[in-house]
Amino acid sequence: MEERGHTEARRGVPELTNMVGIDFDRLAGFRYAIVTTVSSEGYPWSIPTEFEVTIKHEILLRKPIWANAFTGKRVGVLFNHIAAIPSGGYTERRYMLVWGKLTESGDKLKLTPEEVSEWDEKILPFAQLCAKSAPQGQKYLEKL
Amino acid sequence: MIQVPSWVRDVFENYLICEITTLDNDKPVTFPMLFFYDSSSGKFAVTSSILFSKKVEHLKKNPRVSLLFSNPTGSTVPKHAVLVQGNAKCEDSDLDHGWERFLPQWREKEPYIDAFLSEREKFSWFWKRIVIEVEPRRITAWKNADTQKQGEEFRS
Numbered sequence: 143m144e145e146r147g148h149t150e151a152r153r154g155v156p157e158l159t160n161m162v163g164i165d166f167d168r169l170a171g172f173r174y175a176i177v178t179t180v181s182s183e184g185y186p187w188s189i190p191t192e193f194e195v196t197i198k199h200e201i202l203l204r205k206p207i208w209a210n211a212f213t214g215k216r217v218g219v220l221f222n223h224i225a226a227i228p229s230g231g232y233t234e235r236r237y238m239l240v241w242g243k244l245t246e247s248g249d250k251l252k253l254t255p256e257e258v259s260e261w262d263e264k265i266l267p268f269a270q271l272c273a274k275s276a277p278q279g280q281k282y283l284e285k286l
Numbered sequence: 287m288i289q290v291p292s293w294v295r296d297v298f299e300n301y302l303i304c305e306i307t308t309l310d311n312d313k314p315v316t317f318p319m320l321f322f323y324d325s326s327s328g329k330f331a332v333t334s335s336i337l338f339s340k341k342v343e344h345l346k347k348n349p350r351v352s353l354l355f356s357n358p359t360g361s362t363v364p365k366h367a368v369l370v371q372g373n374a375k376c377e378d379s380d381l382d383h384g385w386e387r388f389l390p391q392w393r394e395k396e397p398y399i400d401a402f403l404s405e406r407e408k409f410s411w412f413w414k415r416i417v418i419e420v421e422p423r424r425i426t427a428w429k430n431a432d433t434q435k436q437g438e439e440f441r442s
Contacts, residue, residue, distance in 0.1 A: 178314040185371040186307035186352035206433040226360035231396040275337040
């Protein structure tokens with residue numbers, strides 16, 4: 143599993159990133175969230191926490207320790223899923239990476255989405271994803 | 287090499303994936319990835335196809351990276367959360383074979399990988415892969431993934 147992306151087709155055409163368009167039903171199916179910001183030392187800093195999607199489509203995160211380091215900041219929040227294969231390895235890969243601002247909402251942190259990148263192998267099979275990503279491969283080879 | 291307790295080593299040696307974050311300027315970009323751990327050096331590696339190489343472009347501009355280990359799916363280790371922050375080195379001088387030294391570990395994690403390898407011609411650019419080696423500078427670990435509490439910190 144690695145960097146991949148699509149956004150679910152609203153009219154059948156997957157796109158790599160989307161400024162809006164979150165499928166909240168699918169989002170609610172993830173088990174936890176990973177919040178990432180940049181530390182004072184300049185390194186990425188990630189922490190997992192629980193979350194819920196309200197009926198008003200608000201994304202509320204349980205405050206992890208050092209929540210004040212995130213509050214008011216633009217963060218990246220990854221929602222990720224894999225399922226184990228009994229004989230080894232994993233399947234059912236899907237993730238949603240949402241960028242947005244975190245604000246206090248009672249005892250929770252509310253994520254206001256600004257941009258999303260996602261991939262679900264059931265929606266965009268891996269072979270199609272590879273074909274779609276050829277321009278990035280070409281770009282990398284040309285820079286070598 | 288940063289010394290960590292056995293429950294943290296168990297995470298490194300048994301979890302299948304981590305969540306890697308690179309920085310696109312100041313924007314954190316996080317993706318789940320298969321990783322490889324070298325217990326003798328304490329270093330980590332991931333390999334990236336050129337098809338999905340934006341992360342490498344980020345790392346060439348800013349080598350600061352983090353690896354979060356938060357998903358025990360497919361392992362027998364309990365759920366913990368361990369954050370490794372460090373510096374990455376990207377190796378792309380041999381895209382066709384440089385990554386192959388990780389195949390034994392890859393097979394352990396994904397026993398079906400040889401079926402994909404047998405279609406190497408079909409997915410030729412997927413198998414052009416960059417090796418990203420991560421040397422940890424700081425490790426923060428939350429036992430039982432209790433991120434409401436202060437994590438344990440380890441530095442070199």
